[in-house]
Amino acid sequence: MDRRIQKSRQAIIDAFMRLMSEKEFESITINQIAEEANVNRGTVYLHFKDKYDLRDQHLEAQINQLLHNCMSEDNMVHLPSKTTLLRTFEYLEQHASFYSLMLTSKGNTVFRNQVETMLRQKLTEHLDSINLDGKLNRDITVQFLISAAVGVLEWWIIRSMPYPASVMVEQFWNLLNQGIEGHQHGAISD
Amino acid sequence: MDRRIQKSRQAIIDAFMRLMSEKEFESITINQIAEEANVNRGTVYLHFKDKYDLRDQHLEAQINQLLHNCMSEDNMVHLPSKTTLLRTFEYLEQHASFYSLMLTSKGNTVFRNQVETMLRQKLTEHLDSINLDGKLNRDITVQFLISAAVGVLEWWIIRSMPYPASVMVEQFWNLLNQGIEGHQHGAISD
DNA sequence: GCTCCGTTGTTGATTTTTCAACAAAGGGCT
DNA sequence: AGCCCTTTGTTGAAAAATCAACAACGGAGC
Numbered sequence: 011m012d013r014r015i016q017k018s019r020q021a022i023i024d025a026f027m028r029l030m031s032e033k034e035f036e037s038i039t040i041n042q043i044a045e046e047a048n049v050n051r052g053t054v055y056l057h058f059k060d061k062y063d064l065r066d067q068h069l070e071a072q073i074n075q076l077l078h079n080c081m082s083e084d085n086m087v088h089l090p091s092k093t094t095l096l097r098t099f100e101y102l103e104q105h106a107s108f109y110s111l112m113l114t115s116k117g118n119t120v121f122r123n124q125v126e127t128m129l130r131q132k133l134t135e136h137l138d139s140i141n142l143d144g145k146l147n148r149d150i151t152v153q154f155l156i157s158a159a160v161g162v163l164e165w166w167i168i169r170s171m172p173y174p175a176s177v178m179v180e181q182f183w184n185l186l187n188q189g190i191e192g193h194q195h196g197a198i199s200d
Numbered sequence: 201m202d203r204r205i206q207k208s209r210q211a212i213i214d215a216f217m218r219l220m221s222e223k224e225f226e227s228i229t230i231n232q233i234a235e236e237a238n239v240n241r242g243t244v245y246l247h248f249k250d251k252y253d254l255r256d257q258h259l260e261a262q263i264n265q266l267l268h269n270c271m272s273e274d275n276m277v278h279l280p281s282k283t284t285l286l287r288t289f290e291y292l293e294q295h296a297s298f299y300s301l302m303l304t305s306k307g308n309t310v311f312r313n314q315v316e317t318m319l320r321q322k323l324t325e326h327l328d329s330i331n332l333d334g335k336l337n338r339d340i341t342v343q344f345l346i347s348a349a350v351g352v353l354e355w356w357i358i359r360s361m362p363y364p365a366s367v368m369v370e371q372f373w374n375l376l377n378q379g380i381e382g383h384q385h386g387a388i389s390d
Numbered sequence: 391g392c393t394c395c396g397t398t399g400t401t402g403a404t405t406t407t408t409c410a411a412c413a414a415a416g417g418g419c420t
Numbered sequence: 421a422g423c424c425c426t427t428t429g430t431t432g433a434a435a436a437a438t439c440a441a442c443a444a445c446g447g448a449g450c
Contacts, residue, residue, distance in 0.1 A: 011438095012439080014437065014438070039426085040427075040429090041426080041428090051428090051429095052430085055429065060429085
């Protein structure tokens with residue numbers, strides 16, 4: 011509502027991201043963030059408890075945006091449709107700088123774990139809200155999807171997106187819906 | 201001193217310049233400026249009396265910077281040295297967008313007149329401060345320099361700087377110091 | 391002429407940001 | 421260990437920006 015809040019928050023977060031791209035997270039100080047954001051040091055503390063809170067809040071916001079973008083406005087029985095999947099990969103493509111930072115940073119396990127934790131929570135909520143097929147166990151399904159998705163996404167991003175989003179979606183879609191059935195023993199996969 | 205002052209002023213001025221590049225000055229409203237600057241309308245009035253004040257203050261600041269850059273740290277008897285002249289042209293090169301806007305705007309006479317007025321005042325002050333050679337009349341010298349300088353600069357800028365700054369300086373320097381003497385009748389000019 | 395609508399410039403109450411100062415804690419260096 | 425310098429997190433007073441509301445003005449269109 012008040013413009014100043016948004017401006018200051020954004021300036022701080024942008025500064026943080028800039029610093030993340032050239033320094034290790036632990037070596038970044040509040041002073042540097044404030045200076046880079048051209049904001050008084052006190053202002054940083056008005057918005058964030060400390061630099062961990064800053065990192066977490068930003069990460070959470072990004073994940074929320076990603077999930078919102080991934081599973082919005084769709085029939086979404088219990089698995090994403092092909093079009094939402096494509097939107098997701100394209101979203102990742104556009105925000106590559108952020109996710110690349112989060113995954114390739116030397117202390118990436120922190121971020122990876124946080125990403126997985128958040129994804130797990132959100133996905134569990136989602137599956138609960140749509141009354142999952144009785145044959146599938148919720149927690150196992152969640153874990154399966156998270157591992158597959160995060161693994162593939164990490165691979166894709168770290169390797170600088172060697173295939174276009176459309177190809178990734180096609181492949182991922184096939185694996186998700188048909189498993190490896192019909193793709194074994196040199197069977198033709200289109 | 202207070203960061204907010206600088207930030208707001210700069211945001212407003214930047215917004216104004218952006219609008220100037222696509223609209224006529226008279227058709228620009230305070231509302232548009234505030235919106236483009238992402239600043240409350242009241243904030244504009246905190247810094248500027250009205251849009252004319254905004255235009256004038258910005259123009260004055262630019263001219264001051266230009267003059268400061270043009271005749272600083274030099275023996276500067278009464279005419280600029282070659283190096284300061286070069287600095288000036290290079291300064292203009294870097295701030296081309298601003299000066300181009302000021303000179304090519306459809307209502308350019310306003311700006312032109314203002315530029316000349318300010319230049320006249322500053323140049324007169326300067327010539328007074330250095331006790332001009334008795335053989336040269338102050339006001340005539342001022343008018344001569346202004347006309348020549350502004351004319352050449354306008355020509356140079358409007359034609360998108362067809363020659364590099366160094367060439368402009370060389371030519372301008374020769375004309376300033378030797379007049380056309382020695383350059384007539386096909387005499388070699390290097 | 392009249393109405394409608396946007397712009398203008400101003401106001402006052404509220405909120406955010408700034409600055410300077412502080413004590414406490416941490417890391418590096420001798 | 422001791423010293424020095426930076427960082428940290430917090431505080432209170434002061435300054436700036438925000439928002440909403442206002443009356444006045446002016447132009448466009450009926």
